[in-house]
């Protein structure tokens with residue numbers, strides 16, 4: 001059986017050629033996923049090969065994504081790969097954050113160490129490789145910022161023309177600046193993320209542009225490498241929980257698929273529980289999973305609001321996959337307020353680690369889940385920090401100087417604020433101030 005695309009809808013499960021340019025099932029509209037025949041898997045040999053590749057200087061082996069390509073063998077020819085040495089992100093211990101989160105220990109898998117500063121690079125190298133192997137010339141995405149920064153970099157590095165559509169005024173300058181610097185043709189559209197996505201899907205088809213949004217199944221394949229590398233770094237010892245923020249829900253879908261496949265081929269012996277944390281003002285998946293399943297069904301939110309702009313999404317495309325992965329891993333969905341996210345972020349900063357606002361939802365959620373007794377105090381927890389601290393410096397400055405306000409204009413308390421101190425040009429006065 002060759003790699004193929006399959007409809008994720010259990011009532012359909014139609015199969016398509018892996019190289020067909022489709023983003024949804026042509027029969028039923030369901031989400032698509034890549035499927036492989038893993039019957040010849042050799043988990044022990046693979047583990048050894050993956051370790052050896054770390055010592056090999058070829059670009060493909062140095063990539064923390066392509067090193068694990070046996071688990072996503074959709075490319076006929078790896079010559080199409082553009083790598084910027086993505087992945088290879090550290091797992092960091094943070095005692096202060098553990099204490100804040102109500103845990104005895106915590107480990108952060110920090111995806112902000114990626115070439116463009118977010119986890120999107122793990123998926124983008126895969127999506128861009130598929131675009132090149134299909135012979136595409138132009139690629140497009142709608143983005144709250146990180147996807148566009150990543151796509152711009154991988155497209156430009158690989159000789160593809162990047163087209164970016166972003167909600168006007170709603171992405172951080174750090175991310176917009178990256179898209180411009182990496183040479184993307186950038187459209188700021190007067191609409192929200194969900195509305196723009198609908199627009200771009202029509203345009204992609206009409207103009208023959210390849211879509212690299214998270215609906216693209218190959219990006220999900222690349223993002224599986226985040227949990228594969230995590231398990232490799234932990235010597236294949238599975239944690240009790242993996243906690244991550246949720247927006248469009250592509251990442252949790254990728255984690256779940258990667259974990260299931262690792263278990264299927266015998267790389268790991270059990271599944272960790274997955275916890276997704278959303279921002280309270282943008283939490284349609286939380287609402288669905290806590291109240292809607294079997295009752296109201298999934299309901300999109302028309303006016304999502306959060307300062308964590310990366311996860312300001314009211315109509316997450318991947319919710320059916322995310323639901324399946326949460327249910328399969330006996331996981332949970334939590335949500336956190338603007339204040340909770342801001343404070344958790346400052347605590348992660350004080351650990352000397354730092355992250356962007358959306359990433360801090362992980363720790364904010366953990367704090368609530370330990371308080372509620374859902375996560376044990378002594379549990380082995382890996383929280384994923386999805387983006388780099390420098391993605392949104394404006395937010396940081398406002399928080400520490402007490403100027404941050406929630407979208408509904410309530411002030412955010414600078415609980416862990418750290419204001420810069422105005423100082424005169426005078427050694428004695430400065431000595432006094434230093435104390």
Ligand code: F0G
Nearest residue numbers: 143144146147247248249250251386387
């Ligand atoms: N954290 C960060 C920093 C993100 O940029 C995103 C998504 C998420 C978490 C949520 O991940 O969508 O897979 O559930 N950013 C997208 C973007 C939507 O366009 O950059 P998800």
